[in-house]
Amino acid sequence: MKYTAVYVLWLLVLFLVPLSIVVLFSFLEPRVHGGVLWSFSLRSYSYLPQYLRLIWRSAWIAGVSTILTLVLALPVAFYISKSGHKNFLLLLVVVPFWTNSLIRIYAWRVILGNNGVINQFLNRFGLEPVQFLYNPFAVILVIVYTYLPFAILPLFSSMEKVDESILEAALDLGANKREVFVKVLLPNVKAGLLSAFVFVFIPALGSYAIPDLVGGLNSKMIGNEIARQLLIVKNWPVASAMSNLLIVVSLVGILLIMRREKMK
Amino acid sequence: MGGEISILNVNKFFGDFQVLKNVSLEIRKGEFFSILGPSGCGKTTLLRVIAGFEDVQEGDVLLDGESILHLPANKRPVNIIFQSYALFPHLTVFENIAFPLRLKKFTESEIKERVGNLLNLIRMEEHAFKYPSQLSGGQKQRVAIARALANEPRVLLLDEPLSALDAKLRQELLIELDNLHDKVGITFVYVTHDQTEAISVSDRVALMNDGKIIQIGTPYEIYESPVNVFAATFIGETNLMKVDVLEVEEEYYVVEAPGVGVFRCYKDKEAKAGNRLILTLRPEKIRISKQKPMIFENVFHGIIEEEIYMGYQTKYFVRLDEGYIMKVYKQHVRYLLDEPILHWKDEVYVSWDPNDSFIVEVLTS
Numbered sequence: 015m016k017y018t019a020v021y022v023l024w025l026l027v028l029f030l031v032p033l034s035i036v037v038l039f040s041f042l043e044p045r046v047h048g049g050v051l052w053s054f055s056l057r058s059y060s061y062l063p064q065y066l067r068l069i070w071r072s073a074w075i076a077g078v079s080t081i082l083t084l085v086l087a088l089p090v091a092f093y094i095s096k097s098g099h100k101n102f103l104l105l106l107v108v109v110p111f112w113t114n115s116l117i118r119i120y121a122w123r124v125i126l127g128n129n130g131v132i133n134q135f136l137n138r139f140g141l142e143p144v145q146f147l148y149n150p151f152a153v154i155l156v157i158v159y160t161y162l163p164f165a166i167l168p169l170f171s172s173m174e175k176v177d178e179s180i181l182e183a184a185l186d187l188g189a190n191k192r193e194v195f196v197k198v199l200l201p202n203v204k205a206g207l208l209s210a211f212v213f214v215f216i217p218a219l220g221s222y223a224i225p226d227l228v229g230g231l232n233s234k235m236i237g238n239e240i241a242r243q244l245l246i247v248k249n250w251p252v253a254s255a256m257s258n259l260l261i262v263v264s265l266v267g268i269l270l271i272m273r274r275e276k277m278k
Numbered sequence: 279m280g281g282e283i284s285i286l287n288v289n290k291f292f293g294d295f296q297v298l299k300n301v302s303l304e305i306r307k308g309e310f311f312s313i314l315g316p317s318g319c320g321k322t323t324l325l326r327v328i329a330g331f332e333d334v335q336e337g338d339v340l341l342d343g344e345s346i347l348h349l350p351a352n353k354r355p356v357n358i359i360f361q362s363y364a365l366f367p368h369l370t371v372f373e374n375i376a377f378p379l380r381l382k383k384f385t386e387s388e389i390k391e392r393v394g395n396l397l398n399l400i401r402m403e404e405h406a407f408k409y410p411s412q413l414s415g416g417q418k419q420r421v422a423i424a425r426a427l428a429n430e431p432r433v434l435l436l437d438e439p440l441s442a443l444d445a446k447l448r449q450e451l452l453i454e455l456d457n458l459h460d461k462v463g464i465t466f467v468y469v470t471h472d473q474t475e476a477i478s479v480s481d482r483v484a485l486m487n488d489g490k491i492i493q494i495g496t497p498y499e500i501y502e503s504p505v506n507v508f509a510a511t512f513i514g515e516t517n518l519m520k521v522d523v524l525e526v527e528e529e530y531y532v533v534e535a536p537g538v539g540v541f542r543c544y545k546d547k548e549a550k551a552g553n554r555l556i557l558t559l560r561p562e563k564i565r566i567s568k569q570k571p572m573i574f575e576n577v578f579h580g581i582i583e584e585e586i587y588m589g590y591q592t593k594y595f596v597r598l599d600e601g602y603i604m605k606v607y608k609q610h611v612r613y614l615l616d617e618p619i620l621h622w623k624d625e626v627y628v629s630w631d632p633n634d635s636f637i638v639e640v641l642t643s
């Protein structure tokens with residue numbers, strides 16, 4: 015019981031209060047150099063339709079990145095769950111977290127840049143340099159790289175709980191390896207897939223640093239616009255309204271997935 | 279319909295550890311064949327070799343005369359029932375049984391019919407749409423059997439399918455399994471460490487220990503004429519005695535056992551005077567009475583040191599005058615109206631027929 019109190023307190027302080035502030039600000043008037051004027055207005059929301067393209071782009075970049083991440087994470091998680099060196103391999107999965115994420119994003123610029131490692135390599139064979147950076151693909155690549163561990167870990171933990179003998183039973187009953195994976199393993203790691211989806215899709219949708227550093231004008235995401243409104247335009251209510259929209263889009267995405275799961 | 283399995287000189291190692299030591303077995307078409315042995319002796323490994331989950335370093339496995347070692351598990355016409363049943367938790371009973379049929383692209387109506395028949399066979403029609411987590415242990419076990427039979431395998435491999443159930447249910451399901459075997463007519467290879475299970479339903483039993491086959495025979499042969507000390511002690515309970523041969527007669531040896539005395543035993547193995555033998559004498563073959571029986575040989579006097587009432591019988595531990603402690607099991611049948619009930623500290627006579635003891639080993643002297 016006393017833990018409930020602590021839990022409620024944390025939830026209030028760390029989640030509900032900030033969220034309420036954001037919601038509140040979105041219904042107020044902006045002050046010229048940042049901050050808000052205490053008068054009710056829906057003006058901020060009226061700007062949102064002009065960002066539809068941006069929202070759509072953010073959603074598909076996040077969606078494609080999430081699917082790619084899950085596809086890559088599945089075999090890795092499976093391999094680790096069957097390996098005799100689980101702890102060591104899990105350690106390798108989280109090793110990137112020891113380095114600040116901004117530094118890792120910069121590292122990708124060093125690899126992919128016009129004068130980067132790959133292009134220098136191509137140059138040696140007399141090939142024309144390729145523009146890898148500043149497009150949606152670079153953004154997707156780096157999102158996948160950044161959030162892969164967040165997909166591997168929940169998938170691993172649900173795969174580890176799957177009884178090895180049901181996989182053998184499927185094989186015994188005539189399934190080939192692919193059928194075992196699709197018809198028996200996947201349905202039994204649904205919970206892990208769902209958490210992996212949530213852990214990757216939500217932060218990917220709100221990406222800010224990645225599109226800022228490796229994306230171009232055609233690959234800005236909603237996070238960049240929120241930051242611009244807050245820091246440069248200094249229109250806090252619009253930044254708040256966009257944040258709320260982001261929350262709604264993530265929730266809708268997750269609810270859709272969960273409903274599909276239930277219907278099956 | 280059933281398949282015939284030949285296991286030829288199979289050796290299997292896990293690293294340096296040899297699990298199967300030159301195992302050879304002939305399992306006949308349609309037979310209920312049990313592999314019996316203590317925990318860790320390699321039974322599951324042997325079954326997994328047949329099913330295709332383990333490779334072997336030496337030897338061969340034939341099904342109806344053809345080697346199946348090169349076939350992967352999903353291509354072998356044998357199916358296995360795992361110790362844990364391994365039902366698919368995300369599928370209903372119906373879909374669990376239909377799983378192998380869907381893989382083989384049976385039509386919906388064929389699937390309905392075959393699964394229906396199997397559900398009927400295991401008497402689970404009304405549970406068809408439950409999930410495994412909603413079933414009792416016995417029901418799970420039956421679903422696992424139906425699912426394994428759906429493919430119409432030539433051989434069904436069962437790895438201790440009853441070990442997770444309580445004693446009474448185990449008895450019931452064992453009889454059910456036996457009936458099922460009669461109905462479907464395919465070969466059953468049944469692995470267990472429970473001697474009663476193996477003995478009560480099998481046509482033949484292979485007794486295994488430490489990766490080796492110790493004895494193959496009918497349950498009667500395995501119980502009545504164990505080939506060595508391990509076989510004698512693993513199955514049932516027995517009195518083991520080291521005895522010295524004093525005299526060789528036409529049908530019997532006259533022997534002397536330390537702690538017991540001089541008596542006759544049946545000459546079922548060759549030995550000479552002066553040899554040392556190990557004898558087994560089952561406790562239920564020994565008579566026990568307060569009065570001295572009207573026979574002259576194999577009668578010894580002693581005191582009941584302990585009695586264990588078992589309901590259907592009583593186990594007595596009798597200390598003979600010379601010191602040997604003999605286990606004697608007495609059924610609760612009274613042949614004489616005034617036959618006294620025997621109790622702790624009573625003085626008694628034990629006696630047995632010389633034909634009822636067996637020589638399990640002749641030790642070189």
Ligand SMILES: Nc1ncnc2c1ncn2[C@@H]1O[C@H](COP(=O)(O)OP(=O)(O)OP(=O)(O)O)[C@@H](O)[C@H]1O
Nearest residue numbers: 292295297315316317318319320321322323324471
């Ligand atoms: N994959 C493996 N790697 C290494 N050793 C193994 C492996 N599988 C089994 N063993 C060893 O092989 C021996 C036989 O195992 P197995 O599972 O066949 O025994 P079992 O007779 O089925 O025992 P139980 O009655 O306890 O099920 C055991 O000592 C076990 O530790």
Ligand SMILES: [Mg+2]
Nearest residue numbers: 321322323437
């Ligand atoms: Mg076993």
